[in-house]
Structure formats: structure tokens, C-alpha cells
Amino acid sequence: MARQDHQSIQAFKGKAFLPALTVYDYPTTRLLDEVGIPLLLVGDSLGMVVLGYPDTTHVSMADMLHHVQAASRAKPNGLLVADLPYRSYETPAQALENARLFRDAGADAVKLEGGEEVAQQIEAILDEGIACIGHLGMLPQRIAEEGTYRIKGRSDEERERLLRDASLLDNLGVTAMVLELVQPALATEITRRVLTPTIGIGSGTGCDGQILVTHDLIGAFPWFRPGFVSPKLDSASLIQGAVKGWRQEQSRIYQTFLAQDPSPDSA
Numbered sequence: 628m629a630r631q632d633h634q635s636i637q638a639f640k641g642k643a644f645l646p647a648l649t650v651y652d653y654p655t656t657r658l659l660d661e662v663g664i665p666l667l668l669v670g671d672s673l674g675m676v677v678l679g680y681p682d683t684t685h686v687s688m689a690d691m692l693h694h695v696q697a698a699s700r701a702k703p704n705g706l707l708v709a710d711l712p713y714r715s716y717e718t719p720a721q722a723l724e725n726a727r728l729f730r731d732a733g734a735d736a737v738k739l740e741g742g743e744e745v746a747q748q749i750e751a752i753l754d755e756g757i758a759c760i761g762h763l764g765m766l767p768q769r770i771a772e773e774g775t776y777r778i779k780g781r782s783d784e785e786r787e788r789l790l791r792d793a794s795l796l797d798n799l800g801v802t803a804m805v806l807e808l809v810q811p812a813l814a815t816e817i818t819r820r821v822l823t824p825t826i827g828i829g830s831g832t833g834c835d836g837q838i839l840v841t842h843d844l845i846g847a848f849p850w851f852r853p854g855f856v857s858p859k860l861d862s863a864s865l866i867q868g869a870v871k872g873w874r875q876e877q878s879r880i881y882q883t884f885l886a887q888d889p890s891p892d893s894a
């Protein structure tokens with residue numbers, strides 16, 4: 628796969644399916660890049676699946692930078708996107724400062740949650756020449772206000788707001804936009820209306836691409852799995868099976884050693 632950038636990601640629109648997955652470390656980034664995933668997101672889902680926080684609002688810039696640096700050491704050809712964490716883009720100046728830190732840490736683009744309310748932040752980042760990914764629908768960084776993760780776009784008000792925000796992001800010139808838990812018919816409608824590739828998560832099949840938390844796809848975080856994910860692997864069981872097998876094997880070897888090697892006292 629050739630090195631991805633804003634143009635090559637946009638070129639997926641209407642031509643080829645755009646797969647995207649999360650990465651948080653060097654080996655996973657290398658593995659997913661070697662199979663040609665064109666968009667690799669160091670998501671703030673890091674907070675839950677790697678750092679053990681209850682939600683993404685606990686993730687700091689320091690946490691993110693540590694993992695963006697690790698992922699970027701894999702030098703992926705895929706577009707390496709870094710999630711601006713909770714409260715790291717409250718003003719255009721703060722958004723720009725943190726986007727620069729991600730760029731310096733090796734990210735090709737940044738992602739931030741929201742529409743109209745973050746338009747100036749997106750403009751500031753784009754004016755600097757840093758590519759930006761939008762994120763609409765259920766916004767995990769607003770979980771405290773929302774109370775629960777739920778489908779967005781069922782009411783007329785939410786539907787109008789999402790259509791407006793999608794069109795705004797499209798006009799601003801984001802590289803792609805994530806649609807999270809958007810009512811599927813509305814996600815399809817947005818996908819048909821905008822020139823920017825849409826990347827769905829829990830928003831049905833009418834999007835230009837799909838993104839998943841890699842841990843959900845490979846069953847690496849068995850204690851919680853969103854209902855819309857069909858894991859392709861049960862890596863948690865494979866890991867536990869390998870560990871049990873190793874322990875039993877080594878216990879047997881040790882018993883053999885004890886039986887064959889008399890202690891100094893009995894020699």
C-alpha cells in the first residue's frame with residue numbers, strides 16, 4: 628500500500644471500501660499496516676481498552692502522546708490519526724497547540740468530536756496544514772452529559788443537526804468523518820450527500836468505510852463488547868489457553884527435574 632494522505636483517503640469515496648482500525652502501540656500498528664489498513668487511529672478508546680479507565684474522559688494529552696509516539700515508530704503507510712482527548716480542544720488556540728504536538732509525535736492527522744461547536748478549532752488545525760478527521764453522532768467524550776451510549780438521529784431535531792454538521796465538516800475540508808451510532812438510514816443519507824468519505828461505527832452499512840476498536844474485532848477486551856461488533860477472533864481465550872498450556876508444561880518439566888536431580892542432602 629502506498630503512503631496515505633488526505634487526497635488518497637478522500638479518493639476512496641464512491642470507489643472502494645475504506646477500512647479503519649484503532650492502534651495504540653508499535654506491534655499492532657505494524658501488523659495492521661502490513662495488511663494494508665489505510666487509516667489507523669490512535670483512538671482515545673485507549674483509555675478503556677489499554678489504560679483501564681471507565682470512559683474516554685480520563686485520557687490526557689500525555690497518555691495520547693505516549694501511544695502516538697509508539698504507533699508512529701512503526702512508520703505506517705496508513706494515515707496515522709491521533710484523537711484529541713477530552714478538553715484538549717476547548718479553544719482554537721488550544722486545539723492548534725495540541726494538534727502540533729501530535730504532528731511532532733508522528734501523527735499525519737488529528738480527530739476531534741463535534742460539529743458546529745468545534746468548527747473554529749477545525750479551521751485553525753486545517754489552516755496549519757494538519758489534516759483533520761471529524762466525528763459526529765454519539766460523542767463518547769460527552770458521556771457524562773449523555774448518561775449512556777445511544778443511537779443519534781432518531782428525533783427530527785437530532786437529524787437536522789447531524790445533516791447540518793455533516794455538511795459543515797464537508798465544506799470545511801476534513802479528510803473523512805466518523806459517524807458513531809448514527810441511525811443507519813440517516814448515516815446512509817449523510818454518506819450520499821457529502822463528498823467526504825464517511826466512516827461508520829455502529830451506524831449500519833451505508834457508509835464509505837467502517838472503523839472498529841481493534842480489541843473488539845479480535846476479542847482482546849472480553850469484559851465489554853459493543854452489540855454491533857462481531858469479533859473475528861477470541862484472542863483473550865487464545866492468550867489464556869497459551870498461558871495455561873505453558874504453565875502445565877513447565878510444571879511437568881519441573882517435576883521431572885525434581886525426580887531426576889537429588890537434593891545435596893541426599894547425595
Ligand code: KIV
Pocket residue numbers: 649668669670671672673710805807828838839840
Ligand atoms: O477512540 C476511538 O477508538 C474512536 C473510534 C472507535 C471511532 O473514536
